[in-house]
Amino acid sequence: MIIDGKAFAAALRAEVATGVALLSRVPGLAVVLVGSDPASAVYVRSKGKACREAGMASFEHPLPAETSQADLVALVHQLNADPAVDGILVQLPLPDHIDANAIIAAIDPEKDVDGFTPENAGRLATGLEGFVPCTPLGAMMMLKATRGDLTGLEAVVIGRSNIVGKPMAALLLGESCTVTIAHSRTRNLPAVVRRADIVVAAVGRPEMVRGDWIKPGATVIDVGINRVDAAASDTGAKTKLVGDVAFAEAEAVAGAITPVPGGVGPMTIACLLKNTLTSAQRRER
Ligand SMILES: NC(=O)C1=CN([C@@H]2O[C@H](COP(=O)(O)OP(=O)(O)OC[C@H]3O[C@@H](n4cnc5c(N)ncnc54)[C@H](OP(=O)(O)O)[C@@H]3O)[C@@H](O)[C@H]2O)C=CC1
Numbered sequence: 001m002i003i004d005g006k007a008f009a010a011a012l013r014a015e016v017a018t019g020v021a022l023l024s025r026v027p028g029l030a031v032v033l034v035g036s037d038p039a040s041a042v043y044v045r046s047k048g049k050a051c052r053e054a055g056m057a058s059f060e061h062p063l064p065a066e067t068s069q070a071d072l073v074a075l076v077h078q079l080n081a082d083p084a085v086d087g088i089l090v091q092l093p094l095p096d097h098i099d100a101n102a103i104i105a106a107i108d109p110e111k112d113v114d115g116f117t118p119e120n121a122g123r124l125a126t127g128l129e130g131f132v133p134c135t136p137l138g139a140m141m142m143l144k145a146t147r148g149d150l151t152g153l154e155a156v157v158i159g160r161s162n163i164v165g166k167p168m169a170a171l172l173l174g175e176s177c178t179v180t181i182a183h184s185r186t187r188n189l190p191a192v193v194r195r196a197d198i199v200v201a202a203v204g205r206p207e208m209v210r211g212d213w214i215k216p217g218a219t220v221i222d223v224g225i226n227r228v229d230a231a232a233s234d235t236g237a238k239t240k241l242v243g244d245v246a247f248a249e250a251e252a253v254a255g256a257i258t259p260v261p262g263g264v265g266p267m268t269i270a271c272l273l274k275n276t277l278t279s280a281q282r283r284e285r
């Protein structure tokens, strides 16, 4: 079974649009992009479009790659104070001369719709309400819709980043899974993955997870977005997107699997809108 992330995302976006229509004002999402990475620019544009379609305002702040850390912090402070802004997203990665942790820490936790601030990460880790990072949140929604109660299942998360792996593991633990976090120093990764009822791959290595690593019937969530040379593809495009999982091999063994594209990515954007709506709703009263 292929998990249709586009369909899940469309349903969530419709739900968000309904919530937006009930508010007394238009919610706003500010997106800050430093530098001109073409892939990031595409992603920022699709977020802007999704915002407008949900009835939200999108404030885009494209800044030159040479922007200083102090200027970026000043912009974040300005957005923190702006009553029209309910959500602030600073697109990562940032250029090397900027300390991403310093920028993230400057974001008001109540506008941190990415869920990246230490306040929101701590809230997730301790089971308090807060903003949950969009990619793990969307992945968890699809997992629950596919498998129902996750209690007692063996979950293996490959990757330990603050934006995907760690929050994903925290959410799975919250659903009473037995959670293993694997990373580049993990020994015998295929054997670790073979134990899993749920595999979440968030590595950034094209098609690293092979079909024979997957336990028959397991649910596979492929977070990876890798742009690879498409010389061998039949579409005529120069590059194509592949995940961290060898899809055709894994699909033959898995009970359910998310495709790339059309899996976790669209749900990430829908969850960003959902978090922005939640922020606006909290601000309403
Ligand atoms: N669909 C979506 O919405 C999103 C997709 N992504 C995609 O997800 C992927 C992961 O993103 P992100 O978490 O930011 O990436 P990071 O580069 O921050 O983290 C990658 C993780 O993978 C681990 N890793 C690297 N190589 C191996 C290996 N050979 N075996 C096992 N583990 C390994 C690293 O281990 P170590 O810590 O030891 O270095 C690290 O923990 C990327 O492809 C990214 O593009 C990201 C965000 C959103």
Ligand SMILES: Nc1nc(=O)c2c([nH]1)NC[C@@H]1CN(c3ccc(C(=O)N[C@@H](CCC(=O)O)C(=O)O)cc3)C=[N+]21
Pocket (backbone or CB within 6 Å): 042, 043, 089, 090, 091, 092, 093, 114, 134, 135, 225, 241, 260, 261, 262, 263, 264, 265, 266, 268, 269
């Ligand atoms: N502060 C911050 N927050 C993020 O959430 C964040 C970030 N920085 N930096 C980059 C990563 C990556 N990311 C994606 C989201 C959606 C798709 C997505 O919608 N992908 C489509 C395909 C898009 C295409 O064709 O290029 C899909 O998978 O179907 C991809 C990648 C969010 N990220």
